Amino acid sequence: MPIKRKPNLAATIALLPTWFAAVAVFIGTMAWSIRLSFTNSTLFPSSTYVGFAQYSKLFSSAKWLASLQNVLIFGILYVAGCLLLGFLLAAALDRKIRFESAFRTIFLYPYAMSFVVTGLIWQWMLNPTLGIQASVRSLGWESFVLDWVVNRDMAIYALVLAGVWQGAGLVMVIALAGMRGIEAEQWKAARIDGIPVWRIYVSIILPQLGPALAAAGMLLAMGVIKTYDIVVAMTNGGPGNATEVPAKFIMDNLFGRQNLGLATAGATVLVLGVVIAVAPFRYAMHMRARAKGAA
Amino acid sequence: MKTMMKLFLAGVAFAGLFAAAQAEDKPTIEMMSSWTSGGEAAALNVIKTEFEKRGGVWKDSSIAGFGAADAAFQNRIVAGDAPGAKQGVIGLAAADFVGQGLFNPIDDVAAAGKWADALPKSIHDLISYDGKVYLAPTGAHGESWVFYSKEAFGKAGIAEEPKSWDEFFADLDKLKAAGIVPVAWGGQPWQQTKVFNMILLSQVGTDGFLKIYVDKDKSEASVEGVKKTLEILGKLRGYVDAGAAGRNWNDATAMLITAKAGVQFMGDWAKGEFTVAGKEPGKDYGCMIAPESKGMVYIADSLWFPKTNNAATDKAQKLLAEVVMDPAVQVEFALKKGAIPMRSDVDKSKLDVCAKKGAELMAAGAIVPDQAIVLTPQQVGALDDFVDEYWSGGSNDAASAAENFFAVFE
Numbered sequence: 001m002p003i004k005r006k007p008n009l010a011a012t013i014a015l016l017p018t019w020f021a022a023v024a025v026f027i028g029t030m031a032w033s034i035r036l037s038f039t040n041s042t043l044f045p046s047s048t049y050v051g052f053a054q055y056s057k058l059f060s061s062a063k064w065l066a067s068l069q070n071v072l073i074f075g076i077l078y079v080a081g082c083l084l085l086g087f088l089l090a091a092a093l094d095r096k097i098r099f100e101s102a103f104r105t106i107f108l109y110p111y112a113m114s115f116v117v118t119g120l121i122w123q124w125m126l127n128p129t130l131g132i133q134a135s136v137r138s139l140g141w142e143s144f145v146l147d148w149v150v151n152r153d154m155a156i157y158a159l160v161l162a163g164v165w166q167g168a169g170l171v172m173v174i175a176l177a178g179m180r181g182i183e184a185e186q187w188k189a190a191r192i193d194g195i196p197v198w199r200i201y202v203s204i205i206l207p208q209l210g211p212a213l214a215a216a217g218m219l220l221a222m223g224v225i226k227t228y229d230i231v232v233a234m235t236n237g238g239p240g241n242a243t244e245v246p247a248k249f250i251m252d253n254l255f256g257r258q259n260l261g262l263a264t265a266g267a268t269v270l271v272l273g274v275v276i277a278v279a280p281f282r283y284a285m286h287m288r289a290r291a292k293g294a295a
Numbered sequence: 296m297k298t299m300m301k302l303f304l305a306g307v308a309f310a311g312l313f314a315a316a317q318a319e320d321k322p323t324i325e326m327m328s329s330w331t332s333g334g335e336a337a338a339l340n341v342i343k344t345e346f347e348k349r350g351g352v353w354k355d356s357s358i359a360g361f362g363a364a365d366a367a368f369q370n371r372i373v374a375g376d377a378p379g380a381k382q383g384v385i386g387l388a389a390a391d392f393v394g395q396g397l398f399n400p401i402d403d404v405a406a407a408g409k410w411a412d413a414l415p416k417s418i419h420d421l422i423s424y425d426g427k428v429y430l431a432p433t434g435a436h437g438e439s440w441v442f443y444s445k446e447a448f449g450k451a452g453i454a455e456e457p458k459s460w461d462e463f464f465a466d467l468d469k470l471k472a473a474g475i476v477p478v479a480w481g482g483q484p485w486q487q488t489k490v491f492n493m494i495l496l497s498q499v500g501t502d503g504f505l506k507i508y509v510d511k512d513k514s515e516a517s518v519e520g521v522k523k524t525l526e527i528l529g530k531l532r533g534y535v536d537a538g539a540a541g542r543n544w545n546d547a548t549a550m551l552i553t554a555k556a557g558v559q560f561m562g563d564w565a566k567g568e569f570t571v572a573g574k575e576p577g578k579d580y581g582c583m584i585a586p587e588s589k590g591m592v593y594i595a596d597s598l599w600f601p602k603t604n605n606a607a608t609d610k611a612q613k614l615l616a617e618v619v620m621d622p623a624v625q626v627e628f629a630l631k632k633g634a635i636p637m638r639s640d641v642d643k644s645k646l647d648v649c650a651k652k653g654a655e656l657m658a659a660g661a662i663v664p665d666q667a668i669v670l671t672p673q674q675v676g677a678l679d680d681f682v683d684e685y686w687s688g689g690s691n692d693a694a695s696a697a698e699n700f701f702a703v704f705e
Binding site: 042043044062063123127128129130133147149150152235236238239240241242251252253254255256257258259262 | 392482
């Protein structure tokens with residue numbers, strides 16, 4: 001039987017500003033944006049309602065559809081790539097190697113940088129006339145090609161590459177912390193049984209890291225929706241629509257093209273997408289918590 | 296609690312500072328512009344110097360990138376903290392702001408300076424809304440220029456400027472054979488659209504160009520013109536280096552300055568970069584109107600004056616408008632920026648060969664407006680998308696792309 005606590009008046013009052021911020025700032029602005037998406041607003045908000053016209057315009061725009069597809073490809077590969085590489089790095093560092101803290105700093109360092117810096121560095125490195133391709137060619141390998149950033153079919157993977165380089169360090173740190181929390185006895189027991197090291201990692205360590213990796217994955221996934229700066233710095237959405245992402249589409253229409261209506265429609269779709277993705281997850285958590293409470 | 300108190304005190308002190316700054320009786324202006332490249336900054340400095348000479352105080356808020364500056368400006372306006380002046384093109388982009396009553400008219404300055412007599416009528420119409428003058432024009436730019444490096448042309452054995460597109464492509468082949476990048480391509484959508492426009496003008500002429508962009512004419516002749524334009528544009532892909540995607544225009548100009556590349560399609564502001572690098576028009580580099588073109592696409596810059604509800608800023612805005620339209624400033628500014636003075640009554644003898652060519656075309660009326668003058672920002676964006684998609688898509692199906700072109704106006 002849970003103890004019923006009396007609501008604390010002082011605490012309630014102290015939380016009021018937060019409540020106000022949550023309701024007015026988050027929900028209020030969200031409602032405002034959704035309202036705008038049903039109007040024909042251009043540079044300034046208008047109150048002429050046009051129904052779902054902005055949405056039908058949005059979904060007939062090749063650029064928007066391309067941006068949705070791109071963010072999906074980028075998101076899946078980025079999160080999976082970061083988790084895989086991060087886990088491998090953590091496993092390597094976990095082998096009690098020399099200079100571990102130095103390596104840890106080096107691998108985590110990219111995460112401390114802004115995406116704009118990451119994007120610029122990789123843009124330079126992958127630029128065919130300045131970066132890796134040019135240097136390899138100047139060494140004598142004339143036919144060497146590494147033109148991902150300017151290649152329509154490969155540009156999105158160039159973004160993934162840069163993103164993974166940046167994000168893997170975070171996963172590494174979280175996974176390493178998780179590994180350090182695992183009892184040394186398990187290692188000893190597995191050694192005695194003669195189980196190979198890789199098998200220990202896959203069958204014993206990895207399952208125990210589940211919650212840590214899920215948290216890391218969640219952090220990365222939230223970044224995916226907001227992907228903007230790395231695209232602007234690296235490819236600016238090009239070549240063509242090859243690396244266009246929803247956040248950039250929205251920003252472009254919001255400011256460059258003076259198209260508030262279309263931009264807010266895009267933003268609304270994006271929020272809805274997140275809600276649809278997160279709702280079942282939250283629901284499952286809720287049900288599990290209730291089942292636990294009942295037991 | 297203590298830190299909160301400190302923060303509060305700091306805030307009060309900060310606010311006090313601001314109040315003190317505003318209390319100065321000198322006309323102070325915050326100038327927001329995207330003029331940050333070498334030539335552009337030098338040109339802006341001409342206005343600044345004269346403004347300060349006449350007792351004004353100048354605060355620079357330069358932001359690199361036209362779109363970035365526009366976004367920042369829009370945010371400041373919405374936040375109720377407009378800068379005193381903003382550089383922007385003459386065209387539909389300003390109309391919304393004026394319509395919402397966010398700009399100060401500068402009618403009295405215009406009347407006192409007899410702007411109506413000094414400016415071409417079409418320009419005077421464009422800076423007026425409902426009979427009142429709102430924008431102060433700084434200069435006009437020709438956009439259908441092909442710049443070429445004389446050194447590169449010499450190496451490739453090209454003796455004279457090509458007159459037709461066929462000759463032009465033959466020369467590009469020569470440049471390629473000489474191991475020079477034939478075209479220094481600026482790989483941003485807006486730059487590609489400018490190339491599209493200059494080819495279009497060479498294919499359909501000034502009347503056809505106006506028909507398409509102003510009357511949104513979809514007749515067979517217009518479709519055919521767009522198709523031929525796309526064919527030429529598509530052919531250019533073969534003469535561009537691998538690093539072109541996303542390249543800035545001034546980086547492309549640098550390729551000409553160092554004779555790494557042969558030609559560049561760009562507006563005449565590129566001359567500003569040549570000038571900063573100590574290159575002379577007609578000697579180190581040449582300028583020609585796009586082959587087969589009988590006219591020139593133009594765009595015009597101006598200063599916008601947002602309402603700030605501050606008497607000192609209002610005074611400064613009027614002073615700035617006066618300075619910008621001063622005949623001497625117009626010429627000096629045009630020389631530095633590579634532009635053509637907006638006033639028709641200035642001393643043109645100082646202008647370089649290229650600007651003289653441009654001024655002649657302008658005087659003869661052989662000019663058509665840039666898309667930003669006649670299209671809304673949404674339509675301009677759609678046009679950029681269209682050209683970029685065709686250019687980067689590698690599609691050579693010009694006919695079907697030409698049919699899609701007219702969706703830009705929807």
